[in-house]
Amino acid sequence: MALLDSIGRTINYLRLSVTDRCNLRCRYCMPEEGIGKVAHGGILSYEELYRIARAAVSIGIDKIRITGGEPLVRKGIIKFLQQLAEIPGLEQLVLTTNGVLLERMAADLRAAGVQRLNISLDSLDPGTFLQISRCGDLARVLAGIEAAKKCGFPIKLNMVVMRGINDHEIMDFATLATTSATTVRFIEYMPAIREHGWQRLVVPGGEILDRLAERFTLIPAEQAEMAGPARNFIIPGASGALGIITPVSHHFCSDCNRIRVTASGLAKGCLFSESQVDLKPSLQSGSSLLLAGALGTIVATKPVCHQMSQEECHHQAFSMASIGG
Numbered sequence: 001m002a003l004l005d006s007i008g009r010t011i012n013y014l015r016l017s018v019t020d021r022c023n024l025r026c027r028y029c030m031p032e033e034g035i036g037k038v039a040h041g042g043i044l045s046y047e048e049l050y051r052i053a054r055a056a057v058s059i060g061i062d063k064i065r066i067t068g069g070e071p072l073v074r075k076g077i078i079k080f081l082q083q084l085a086e087i088p089g090l091e092q093l094v095l096t097t098n099g100v101l102l103e104r105m106a107a108d109l110r111a112a113g114v115q116r117l118n119i120s121l122d123s124l125d126p127g128t129f130l131q132i133s134r135c136g137d138l139a140r141v142l143a144g145i146e147a148a149k150k151c152g153f154p155i156k157l158n159m160v161v162m163r164g165i166n167d168h169e170i171m172d173f174a175t176l177a178t179t180s181a182t183t184v185r186f187i188e189y190m191p192a193i194r195e196h197g198w199q200r201l202v203v204p205g206g207e208i209l210d211r212l213a214e215r216f217t218l219i220p221a222e223q224a225e226m227a228g229p230a231r232n233f234i235i236p237g238a239s240g241a242l243g244i245i246t247p248v249s250h251h252f253c254s255d256c257n258r259i260r261v262t263a264s265g266l267a268k269g270c271l272f273s274e275s276q277v278d279l280k281p282s283l284q285s286g287s288s289l290l291l292a293g294a295l296g297t298i299v300a301t302k303p304v305c306h307q308m309s310q311e312e313c314h315h316q317a318f319s320m321a322s323i324g325g
């Protein structure tokens with residue numbers, strides 16, 4: 001039976017963060033000084049995360065995306081993914097990664113039952129990549145992408161577009177979709193860390209499309225079920241595809257199908273809402289019914305629309321690394 005929220009949206013997608021730790025320090029994701037990491041004791045065990053996943057599936061979730069921080073830095077992740085993949089009723093197990101550790105982990109991820117990967121990549125230039133990630137080595141990520149391809153993963157790259165920082169690479173990324181079977185999705189920069197003057201960094205999706213249209217013919221693709229918030233486009237003759245995700249200029253709240261759980265057990269119905277339910281008491285009670293009920297509360301109280309304003313940030317600053325994007 002479909003899981004519906006208070007305005008009739010079907011909620012079938014859980015983004016489950018397994019760690020707030022990351023091996024990059026992307027400037028759009030966390031402040032320069034890093035984030036106050038949750039002490040190890042505050043991070044849920046795999047057993048607790050598994051119980052959350054099972055409870056979520058029991059109420060109607062059929063797609064789980066594992067996220068972080070960087071999920072591949074957490075020890076034991078492969079075994080955990082194997083367990084998740086075996087949950088009856090879970091149709092899609094997918095994962096998002098920055099690709100740094102993919103070269104040596106791609107085959108294991110595939111064997112564990114992960115069906116698809118989203119790989120975050122914001123520049124094809126080593127210097128710009130380093131500037132954005134503050135410590136990343138582009139060559140390692142590219143090697144990771146190659147390894148993922150060899151293992152049979154479809155490749156989907158997510159680029160956070162920032163004016164004056166990497167927007168000059170929009171065409172280079174789009175070209176990847178024409179020269180290889182790669183899906184490239186352009187994401188509008190969101191004010192996660194409440195950076196002063198954040199608006200100047202946002203390149204609206206409409207502008208991205210206009211720029212792309214100067215060189216490419218873009219044909220809107222049919223929206224696949226469970227496709228997420230991207231508007232996708234096909235380029236005639238290209239083996240890949242393009243998508244744009246526009247949380248700032250054109251929100252997609254009416255189609256939002258997701259809930260989120262952080263690595264410390266806070267469930268949220270909306271990235272930009274301060275309302276959350278702490279799942280730890282339900283976990284400690286040992287009752288899967290209570291846990292399912294707590295997740296159900298998040299679904300029932302899911303905001304109709306996010307409160308992010310284009311002028312000001314009304315939400316508290318937060319780190320995407322603790323919520324998982």
Ligand code: SAM
Nearest residue numbers: 028029069070096097098120189190192320325
């Ligand atoms: N480490 C993994 C990764 O890099 O994919 C998972 C966590 S990361 C927080 C998840 C997603 O959030 C990434 O695709 C990232 O690009 C996106 N993200 C983080 N901060 C963002 C921001 N300020 N605006 C737009 N997207 C953001």
